[in-house]
Amino acid sequence: MATQIFLADKATLDATKSNTDTIKTNVGSNADVASASGSVHAKIKDLKTALESSGKMKSQLFTSNGSFTVPAGVTVVWITAISGGAGGGGGINGGDYDSGKGGNGGVTSFGAFLSLIGGAGGGGASQYSGNIATGGTNSLTDVPPSASYANGNPGNTNNGAGGPGWYSSFGKGGDGGTGSRRGGGGASGVFIKDYPIPVTPGAAIPITIGSPGSPGVGNGGGGNGGNGGPGALLVSWS
Structure with a gap:
């Protein structure tokens, strides 16, 4: 949309x-x-x-896949975007169990000009006392000034909370599943703000919005991880 x-x-x-x-x-x-x-x-x-x-400045917000047609007379646009947030890992409640890892977030892209990799899923909780579910991490792109919005927290830190999102929900990492051992939080999507891109008037540019990462499945009575948040992309021009 x-x-x-x-x-x-x-x-x-x-x-x-x-x-x-x-x-x-x-x-x-x-x-x-x-x-x-x-x-x-x-x-x-x-x-x-x-x-x-x-x-006046105009903007078009995409929250699902679509296409942007460059208006007449416009030769540069500014992109603010975030890729899909990752799912949180599953938790356990003791016993000989391991829980599932959260799914990675999807890629958000603006044609061939820009591609932001989704956040990595949070680790599942493990039966072994020495193993702590890891938080998901971001993979930075080579497009400045892109930056990791936030990594997920390990299962023993901040209750395995996922990384925060843009406007709360876009690209948010899912929380780790509950239990005596919590799953790790999913990483936020990679975020970029006001990135200028030269364009050709009349060109139709395909836009892909990163899908949210799936939750890791809990085991042994532990809770499932949380879903990641979907990506989003804002095109601005004057």
């Missing part, structure tokens, strides 16, 4: 105020009513034209 967002610049806001201030409101006779009505309609039309022609 893609959501388009419009942000008016100062010039547009000033034009809006000017148009609003000049609308005739001193209405008395029927002739005045007709004149005022015509004035209102004319000013609304002027306002619509001003909004459409202003240099």
